[in-house]
Amino acid sequence: MCFFDTKAARAFSLQRLNMRCVEGHRHHWSNRLAAFKEHNVRFHVIAPKQRTGAARRLRLTVAASLPPDDRSDAEASKRRAMEDELRDPKNFLEFFLPRPLRLAFFGASAASCLIATLLTAVRLVQSPALELAEGTAPRDLIVNLIGLATFASLYVYDQQQAQARIERRREIREAQIAFGDREVFVNDKGEKMSRLKEVNDDWILRRLERWGRRDGMPFIGPAKGAILQQLVADKRPLLVVEVGTMAGYSALLMAQALPPGGRVVSFEKDLTWLLVAKRFMWQASQGEKNAGLDTRVGDRVQVEWGDAREALPRALRGGSDRIDLLFLDGTPREYLAYLKAAEPYMAPGALVVADNAGVFAQGGLRPYLEYVRGSPAYRSELVACKLEWREDVEDGIEVSTYLGGPAGAKEAEGGSAREAAVA
Structure with missing residues (x-):
């Protein structure tokens, strides 16, 4: 990589x-x-x-x-494009935040915003006059709600895209196996696996x-x-x-x-x-x-x-x-x-x-x-x-x-x- x-x-x-x-x-x-x-x-x-x-x-x-632009050349070009697509993340963010880290980050951020929202709401219920006089509680409540909505939306969106990514990778793997760019093997547990062509010069x-x-x-x-x-x-x-x-x-x-x-x-x-x-x-x-x-x-x-x-x-x-x-x-x-x-x-x-x-x-x-x-x-x-x-x-x-x-x-x-x- x-x-x-x-x-x-x-x-x-x-x-x-x-x-x-x-x-x-x-x-x-x-x-x-x-x-x-x-x-x-x-x-x-x-x-x-x-x-x-x-x-x-x-x-x-x-x-x-x-x-000649025959079928074999077209298949070879398609195979190389698929291999590069699978190996290279689509954007630079994925290098630093792979999907498990992204989900953990979005989920933890949404949870912290939810807790902060509940605590602010409790303060408003217990001492509405004092909190409104100081003016910090309403502002904190709005900021926390915005953060909760943002991180929750990102978490849900990333989860929804997971199935599409899984399906796309399955198609690419099957095509690479057909092209001979992946080898199928059985691991120590007896499971049938496939691995991509090695990175070399x-x-x-x-x-x-x-x-x-x-x-x-x-x-x-x-x-x-x-x-x-x-x-x-x-x-x-x-x-x-x-x-x-x-x-x-x-x-x-x-x-x-x-x-x-x-x-x-x-x-x-x-x-x-x-x-x-x-x-x-x-x-x-x-x-x-x-x-x-x-x-x-x-x-x-x-x-x-x-x-x-x-x-x-x-x-x-x-x-x-x-x-x-x-x-x-x-x-x-x-x-x-x-x-x-x-x-x-x-x-x-x-x-x-x-x-x-x-x-x-x-x-x-x-x-x-x-x-x-x-x-x-x-x-x-x-x-x-x-x-x-x-x-x-x-x-x-x-x-x-x-x-x-x-x-x-x-x-x-x-x-x-x-x-x-x-x-």
């Missing part, structure tokens, strides 16, 4: 978006009209193709295909996608997330550094694709998002799926609080660890500073992946793109894709290969000369 305030999250996301949308590039992330149904879009990333000569560039061919990712699509959260999204996951799977990095954790969606995606012994170090400057991400990482490590792993998925992610430019040496154990993949997903105008801060810790051949290289290409990301595309220490290419949750906005991911300082620069210069001679 995820204890999170949707309204507060929306406020935090707007604050974060205002920081990210620089130089007038304020895009309407909250538009919920998405033509792609991300749960049904399948992305296939073909391995990098190498050109002849030294001027080799990374090429990613991304093919997207939408499966897959369920947390699906929940974050649902949240991102509904509220326009600036998560990387399933489309770009599939590309990022494939890059991690192909590179097999032992150390991934991410700048901009937010809720931890992209960190979890990368953690799923890590090889044995790999880890993700993710930096977040906002303390609120840091706590949210740590909560989701803990939940992602639950369930039987993680029980058989050497390292649980959520435990592969180390979330650090602070500016990555200052916290990198501490998080990388004094610089003894080398970065195999750097993912930049923070404030676009700070990407170049983050990259230069990370370069001393990057291994030759490391990948640098920068999100939103399309929407911010002429804004906050321009200095960064000029640097990685013009520097002999990098081979860089843009992978075109759509903005998360928006099919009508073009975006991209800049994928750069770090050649490794002066040696890499000499290799790139020599390769350019040989290519020119061949031409």
